[in-house]
Amino acid sequence: MKWRKLNYKLHRDIGYLCIGMTLIYAVSGVAVNHISHQFNPSYTIEKAVTSIEPVVSNKEPDLSLVRDILAQLEETGKFKSVVMISPGAMRIFIEGKTIDVELTSGKVSQEKVARRPILYEVNYLHLNKPKGIWTYIADVYAVLLGLMALTGFLMIHGRAKKRGYILTGVGLMVPLFYLVCSL
Amino acid sequence: MKKTTILLLFFFSLSLPVCAKDLMLGEKITLNEITKVSEINAQPEKYLGKKVLIVGIVIDVCAARGCWMDISSDEPFQKIQVKVVDGEIIFPLEARGRTARVEGMVEVLELSREQAYRYAKHKAEEQGREFDPAEVKGPTKIYRIRGLGAVIE
Numbered sequence: 001m002k003w004r005k006l007n008y009k010l011h012r013d014i015g016y017l018c019i020g021m022t023l024i025y026a027v028s029g030v031a032v033n034h035i036s037h038q039f040n041p042s043y044t045i046e047k048a049v050t051s052i053e054p055v056v057s058n059k060e061p062d063l064s065l066v067r068d069i070l071a072q073l074e075e076t077g078k079f080k081s082v083v084m085i086s087p088g089a090m091r092i093f094i095e096g097k098t099i100d101v102e103l104t105s106g107k108v109s110q111e112k113v114a115r116r117p118i119l120y121e122v123n124y125l126h127l128n129k130p131k132g133i134w135t136y137i138a139d140v141y142a143v144l145l146g147l148m149a150l151t152g153f154l155m156i157h158g159r160a161k162k163r164g165y166i167l168t169g170v171g172l173m174v175p176l177f178y179l180v181c182s183l
Numbered sequence: 184m185k186k187t188t189i190l191l192l193f194f195f196s197l198s199l200p201v202c203a204k205d206l207m208l209g210e211k212i213t214l215n216e217i218t219k220v221s222e223i224n225a226q227p228e229k230y231l232g233k234k235v236l237i238v239g240i241v242i243d244v245c246a247a248r249g250c251w252m253d254i255s256s257d258e259p260f261q262k263i264q265v266k267v268v269d270g271e272i273i274f275p276l277e278a279r280g281r282t283a284r285v286e287g288m289v290e291v292l293e294l295s296r297e298q299a300y301r302y303a304k305h306k307a308e309e310q311g312r313e314f315d316p317a318e319v320k321g322p323t324k325i326y327r328i329r330g331l332g333a334v335i336e
Contacts, residue, residue: 093280
């Protein structure tokens with residue numbers, strides 16, 4: 001078998017193998033590229049401010065007070081825990097929700113957190129949260145991408161030779177130009 | 184059909200760590216003795232550079248990258264921050280309100296006035312509140328734990 005034919009078959013089959021992973025990394029890549037304090041690519045975070053009756057009692061805050069606050073908020077989610085973060089501020093944790101209560105004013109700040117469907121899973125893999133064996137799977141994928149690039153480069157010949165070199169050059173120049181301008 | 188089953192099992196096995204009840208992150212916990220957060224806060228210099236195991240409720244988690252979490256103390260109104268290298272460990276937002284066992288080294292951040300200003304501004308941005316420059320009084324020291332491993336129960 002001629003080396004060009006072998007190279008073509010390698011490029012084609014590695015391409016098939018990489019379709020799934022490339023889609024995962026492409027979708028997640030765009031999402032994690034825009035991480036900021038205003039955008040979490042894996043979770044939706046909804047904030048809301050409401051109020052309850054101010055707590056004027058002098059007695060120590062207890063679970064009955066928590067139950068009363070949750071009842072006022074008509075909160076039915078599963079209770080996780082509660083922490084007094086300052087003498088006048090209580091933080092209540094409900095499954096998927098954090099509720100901050102300023103006892104004397106009755107001001108309530110709620111933060112609802114939910115996993116973004118699909119994005120949570122693809123980011124979980126892209127950011128290598130599972131660690132362990134996934135680290136090696138991702139390494140193999142990176143090597144396969146390298147091979148894709150190499151076999152792709154070796155495919156440049158014939159009538160499209162000039163175009164192949166120009167496009168490869170452009171692809172290399174974009175990051176190099178950016179580095180030169182930004183460093 | 185057989186291939187599909189194997190593929191499904193493979194992807195299911197990947198999702199197991201997400202579903203696990205106790206979430207283990209980073210290195211395995213090696214210490215047995217728990218150090219109270221209040222003790223570290225009271226005498227931070229005594230624990231500086233030492234490996235400790237703390238237990239508490241996760242009060243907050245970095246909403247952008249999951250690179251830190253605040254752990255409640257055994258004393259009311261106190262907490263300590265656990266910071267990890269970005270990407271090495273990612274604390275999930277679901278950890279809020281759950282009990283965490285964290286092993287790590289006690290470290291200090293010594294900030295000049297300018298650094299303290301930037302740090303306070305960054306914290307205000309993270310918490311989505313307005314930054315008040317008056318809260319920066321001058322150079323400051325922040326004691327925290329460089330997290331090595333954690334179990335979120």
